[in-house]
Amino acid sequence: MNSIANGILTRLARFRASVLSNYLFILPALAMFLTFNVYPFYKVLNMSFFHWNGIDLGGGTFAGLANYKEALLEDHTWWYSIRNAAIITVLALTLQNFLALVLAWIVDRGIKGGQFYRSVFFLPPILSGVVVGLVWNWIFRGDAGLLNNVLDKLGMSGWAHAWFSDIRTALLSLAVVHMWKGFGWGFMILLAGLQGIPRELYEAARVDGANEFGIFWKITVPLMIPVFALVSVLTILGTMQLYDLVVVTTMGGPSGHTEVPMFTIIRELTENHRFGYAASLGVVFGFILVFVSLIQLQLAKRVKAE
Amino acid sequence: MSGCKGRFNTGRNEILIWHWMTDRHKAFEELGKKYTAETGIKVVFQLIAPVEAFTQNVSIGAQTNHLPEIYGILGDTQIKASFIKAGHVLKLDEYLDSDNGAWKIRFYKEALETGYFPPVNEFNVPQGYYGVPIDVMTIPMIYNKKLFAKAGLDPNKPPETWDQFIEAGKKLNQSGVSGFVSGWAENWLVYSMATDLACNVMGLEKMLGTFRGKVPYTDPQWIEVFSAFEKIKKAGFADPSIVSLINKYAEQAFASERSGMTFNGSWAVNVFEGMNPNLEYGVFKVPALGKKFPRTVWGAAGSVFHVNAQSPNKDKAVEFLKWFTAPEQAKYLLDKTKNIPATKGLEKSFSPIMNEFASVTENSIHPSRFPVTEDPRVIQVFGKGIQSIMIGEKSSVQVASEIQDAKEKIKDIGR
Secondary structure: OHHHHHHHHHHHHHHHHHHHHHHHHHHHHHHHHHHHHHHHHHHHHHHOOEEOOOOOHHHOEEOOOHHHHHHHHHOHHHHHHHHHHHHHHHHHHHHHHHHHHHHHHHHHOOOOOHHHHHHHHOHHHHOOHHHHHHHHHHHHOOOOOHHHHHHHHOOOHHHOOOOOOOOOOHHHHHHHHHHHHHHHHHHHHHHHHHHOOOHHHHHHHHHOOOOHHHHHHHHHHHHHHHHHHHHHHHHHHHHHOOOHHHHHHOOOOOOOOOOOHHHHHHHHHHOOOOHHHHHHHHHHHHHHHHHHHHHHHHHHHHHHHO | OOOOOOHHHOOOOEEEEEEOOHHHHHHHHHHHHHHHHHHOOEEEEEEOOOHHHHHHHHHHHHHOOOOOOEEOOOOOHHHHHHHHHOOOEOOOHHHHHHHHHOOHHHEOHHHHHOOEEOOOOOOOOOOEEOOEEOEEEEEOEEEEHHHHHHOOOOOOOOOOEHHHHHHHHHHHHHOOOEOEEOOOOOHHHHHHHHHHHHHHHHOHHHHHHHHOOOOOOOOHHHHHHHHHHHHHHHHOOEOOOHHHOOHHHHHHHHHOOOEOEEEOOOOHHHHHHHHOOOOOEEEEOOOEOOOOOOOOEEEEEOOEEEEEOOOOOHHHHHHHHHHHOOHHHHHHHHHHHOOEEOEOOOHHHOOHHHHHHHHOOOOEEOHHHOOOOOOHHHHHHHHHHHHHHHOOOOOHHHHHHHHHHHHHHHHHHOO
């Protein structure tokens, strides 16, 4: 009886030691996660319930849900900035990713100079947003802009105007700059996805008499669904958090027509010194992003299952 | 947190200075080295740019009690007041008044008042001086003399009235350049010109009455101010990109002689010299829109350094600032950066163009000297409104009404 009890106790001790050592191994990662993710989120959430200019001692005055009320119901500028970001996001999800897919598909087919194109297409994403903004500002300028000069040379001077200053074209121009800068990411991820598809599947389909469109539609697209989902989520997150290009090209103008959420949040912090309100905008924005990403992933799962 | 000593607030023999002035950083560093050589006290100028990053750093420094010995505060008077009330800014009266006020009389009065709170102020800050001015700026209109002559305008007679300004702009436009450019994507620049016009039309007191909430923005005189921008729009001579230009691009457009007039600050002397040393230009006040009140210019205020009241090195920091603002060092900065110094007595060293900038500071205004300031959120709606007028989206009456709505709403929400 004693030996059985001893055996159980020894096993229990070993189990405890093993569990303890397992926890010890994850402790550094857990500590980092708590320090750099959970605690800042808690602080932002906490701050969002206060009126605070970021300087006054004592962390400001308790505001209850006033900041959220203002953000959700009263601040039209904020929702207009979300609308602007949503438009750019839709354009990026469709045009930018379509372009990225077409180019990745072409390069995947082993065209001559594929390595060169890979490098060239990946150049815009690694350039600083400030540099890209400066270059495109010069292209879209109203007086000495490159685009207007080209239009003039082509006899289309009637089309020339100040692209960033006209409310009909300002947001679209900003979207063009953003998509130009961002399509390289999608290109690289989609290309990696395409190259991960076993070649035998294509060969077997060809032997069975499938044409190129059929191969693409029946083999490439279904196998690429997880990659499309990843690219879409990254596109949404990247585009909705657009900031640097806006500062360098339009400063949110003309008259707020190119303001985006990050621009609004940072302005509340640095110009208006409303830390509590900026925190509430950050929380609302974070939930919107999580919500949209979850929908995106669910849609991708459903399409894949079908 | 507020009770513990910050990282920078240890008792080391070093003065750390945070600033945002990219154009002056090298000259600052040279002076820092000179001071170290003379006194053995290490001086470190830390440049934090752009201004958004600087503002964030200073705010975080205040929140965590990690401010350096000397720093700048970029923000409206209410923000400066918050720093003072939180105990982050040293009151300088006793230092300025010591030795029969030897340090105090070194500065231009208006420049020193940039860091001054009067006995009665809406922020409840104890009366006193809380900042040391380094230089002063002024933001007038600037015109290209060569382009004026080419357009058939007298290069020695810049516009004095708004109608003359409109006519000059049209003529410049007809001669193949844009008549006027400015970085009006940046709110403060639009706002400063509009407040110059407002002072000219209704006088300073009435304008301050608006800030106090006693005169609405829908007042006919405010609408007259907004209509001035409508006139620019209708005349069609401004740079087509004016509402989406940041000031740096506007400076480039003017320096490269693509525009005949601009609204810009005295710091542009240094900028233009770097971009186009042969640029021939002159300075004039924002043209008169009204007839009753004088023309004003934003100015006689500029970069101000504050001393961290919680630093054990605060006395050393004050001593350094005394040395830093002495005529010899001020002259060095003047030569290197072409900014008008806050220290008096160097007028003979001004270049002719700097003298022109200095000469328009009569009747200068600046929010840091106003007893009451406008809420930055109202200023944002104000700037956007003028942008809307400039692109033909809204009328001056609509804009006035929107600004007033914003002011009333903000009064309810609070900050």
